[in-house]
Amino acid sequence: MKMRDTFLKPMHPEGRKFVGIFAVITLGLFLVWSPLGWLGVGLTVWCYYFFRDPVRATPTRDGLIVSPADGIVSLIEKAVPPAELGMPDMALTRVSVFMSVFNCHVNRAPIKGRISAIAYRPGKFFNASLDKASADNERNSLCIEIDDRRQLAVVQIAGLVARRIVCFSGEGDTLLTGERFGLIRFGSRLDVYLPDGVEPLVSLGQTMIAGETVLADLAGMEPRREARLS
Template sequence: MKMRDTFIKPMHPEGRKFVAIFAAITAVLFLLSSILGWIGVGLTVWCYYFFRDPVRATPNREGLIVSPADGVVSLIEKAVPPAELGMSDEALTRVSVFMSVFNCHVNRAPIGGTLKAIAYRPGKFFNASLDKASADNERNSLCIEMEDGRQIAVVQIAGLVARRIVCFSSTNDRLLTGERFGLIRFGSRLDVYLPDGVQPLVTLGQTMISGETVLADLTSNEPARAARTH
């Protein structure tokens, strides 16, 4: 990897118009004050960085469930998948990954399969790190069915400052593990509902890398993972 690749990342097309708007405002700010102009430059660079879309190395082994988002594991608990997906009404293990405004916000499929359902539901904009965000906030839910018939739900949840959930995929699309399927603008959260009996291999507070960090393993009998902080 070249040194420049550490700092310069590809930008998702969704961000081009926002960077252009920030740049235009920055040009106006320079006419008013050089100090304001340089603040605008900083915000424009941040906007570009927010919409970065780096290449990720997704593990190929069958049965691995990877993180759909960059961020930190904020919740691991039992919960019923969103009713609008028409899945089982039994509580499943839900792993929530909270994305701050500094994380990459491109979302990736946690596992390969057929996209059986997509359901958008408007809602509120509580802080996405709160438990009630799963029930009350604006969300876009997806149901991915694997070849063996088991299903995984992944839910895009808008946050305190997020006001736009974007989904690039459509019902009946075939997704590969780690394939991009959407993004959320400016701070949010992704929930993954694991199949019954599957334990998470991540812990609260763990830093996740979208498309790379293994969240769970369908073939493993390992109990829910514990960790220590230091």
């Protein structure tokens, strides 16, 4: 890997207009007062990094469920998937990944499968790290049907700063594990509802990398993992 690749990451097309807006404002700030202009430069660089879309090495073994987002595991608990997806009304293990405004916000499919349902629901904009964000915040939910007919739900949830959920995929589309399917601006959370009986292989506080970190294994028999923060 070249040194420049460490710092210069590809940018998702969704971010081009925002970087352009930040750049134009920065030029205006330089005309007003030079220190304000340099502040604008910093914010423009941040905007570019917010929309970065780096290449990820996604594991290809069948049955592996990967993290759909960069961030921190903020919640692991039993919960019923969003009613608008039409999934069975039973509690499943929900793993929540919280994305700060410094994380990469491109969302990736947790597993290979067909999108059997997509449902958008408007809502509030509580801090996405709070438990009530799953129920009350604006969200976009996907139900992915796996090859063995089991279902998995992944939910994009807007946060305190986020005001726009973007989904590039539609009902009937087939996604590959780690394939890009959406993003959220700016700061948010993704929930994954695992199929019944599947235990997560991650723990609270763990740092996740979208498309790379293995979240669970459909064929695994390992009990739920616990971790010690150090």
